[in-house]
Amino acid sequence: MKLLTLTTALSLSLFATASLVPLAAAQTTPLPQSSDVTTQQSTLLTDANADGTYSEIKGDHVLGSPAAPISMIIYASVTCPHCASWFNSIWPGIKKTYVATNKLRVVFREFPTNPAPNIAVIGFQIANCAPEDQYFKMIEHQMTERDNIFVALEAGKGKEKYLEISKKAGLPDEAAMNACLQEQEGLDQIYYSVSLAQKANISSAPSFIINGEIYKQGSNYLPLSKHLNKLLAQEYSPIRKP
Secondary structure, eight states, rough: OOOHHHOOTTSGGGGGGGOOOOOSSSEEEOOOOOOOHHHHTTTTTTTTTOTTTTSOOOOOOESTTTSSSEEEEEETTTTTTHHHHHHHHHHHHIIIIIIIISEEEEEEEOOSSOHHHHHHHHHHHHHHHHHHGGHHHHHHHHHHHHHHHHHHHHHOOHHHHHHHHHTTTTTSSSHHHHHHHHHHHHHHHHHHHHHHHHHTTEEEEEEEEEEEEEEOOOOSHHHHHHHHHHHHTTTTOOOOOO
């Protein structure tokens, strides 16, 4: 079933049930082995276009100064437990110390993973329908509410939970939410984001590309901050801005 069809079938099993996945020792959640998220083609994709694999491109969701000496692309899913853990525990310190002080510019790339990648698409669509300056707040909210979302899904209350989230995004009612979920531009953005991740051989979330290189050290605050501080000493960013 295509994702566009799934997002319009709100009364079906999409919002009815989902399994909670306990947070394991690993720091990332894998991309599904086979999913419409990874196989459906976007109208934005061209075989020759590799721009954006390691750099910011027009249309990206960004936070931070364009003049920041460090650029970080984050691939994450609003349904993966490891992404929620990172955003709830590590991200606030990174945002305060590096983004708010104009040292770091962050690009968020939508990367639906297990569990329930189609549910992640719904969350991303709603975030995309919010005003652009509220996009990161909507992502942060869904990361904070991740476990509560799955509890609601298991209880058959998923639609109600996403209506609550939709209202925070400025969508007043179910009709507005349904219209949002059908917007092809948002779906294209998600498919394109996944394709860029695949070009970089990224297969799990959260994953990071920092100043054009895949970050392979630990994503906990201490190793990440040490890496950022090391880059700050270089006082430049090789990342092209759109």
